[in-house]
Amino acid sequence: MSMDTPLLEHNQNSDIDEEKTVKNAVKNFGFESKKLWRLAGPAILTSICQYSLGALTQTFAGQVGDLALAAVSVENSVVAGLAFGVMLGMGSALETLCGQAFGAGQTRMLGVYMQRSWVILFITALLMLPIYVWSPPILVLLGQTSQISTAAGYSSLSCFSSN
Known part of the structure; x- marks a missing residue:
C-alpha cells in the first residue's frame, strides 16, 4: 500500500x-x-x-491492616492517579501529533516530536516530584487525617523509588 x-x-x-x-x-x-x-x-x-x-x-x-489499606488507597487514587493522569494525557497528545505528522507525510517531524516530548515529559516529571515528596502535608491540607497522610506519603515515596 x-x-x-x-x-x-x-x-x-x-x-x-x-x-x-x-x-x-x-x-x-x-x-x-x-x-x-x-x-x-x-x-x-x-x-x-x-x-x-x-x-x-x-x-x-x-x-x-486498615491503616495500610487506607494509605495505599489514597496514594493510588490521589498521588499516583494525578501523576499518571498528567503524564498519560501528555503522552496521548504526542500520539495525536505523531499521527498528524505521519498523515501529512512529514515523517521527519516524528523524530522531532519524540525528542521534544522526552524533554517536556522529563521536566513535567521533575515538576510533579514535590507532590510525591510533600504528599503528607498536601493530603492533610486536602482534609485527610495525619495518620493516613503520613502512611500514604511513605507509600508514595516507596512506590516512586521502586519505579
Whole structure:
C-alpha cells in the first residue's frame, strides 16, 4: 500500500452488492473485528495490567491492616492517579501529533516530536516530584487525617523509588 492509495475506496455499486447477502456481511464483520482486535488487543492488555497492579497492591495492603489499606488507597487514587493522569494525557497528545505528522507525510517531524516530548515529559516529571515528596502535608491540607497522610506519603515515596 503506497502513500497515494486511499484508505477507503468508494464504489457505490460494489458496496450495495456486497451488503445484500448476510454471508458477506458476517464475513466483513469478522474481517473488521479481527483487524480491530489486533490493534486494540495490546492496549486492552496494558490497561488491564496497569489496573491490576494497583488493585493487587490494595488487596495485599488490606491484609496488613486498615491503616495500610487506607494509605495505599489514597496514594493510588490521589498521588499516583494525578501523576499518571498528567503524564498519560501528555503522552496521548504526542500520539495525536505523531499521527498528524505521519498523515501529512512529514515523517521527519516524528523524530522531532519524540525528542521534544522526552524533554517536556522529563521536566513535567521533575515538576510533579514535590507532590510525591510533600504528599503528607498536601493530603492533610486536602482534609485527610495525619495518620493516613503520613502512611500514604511513605507509600508514595516507596512506590516512586521502586519505579
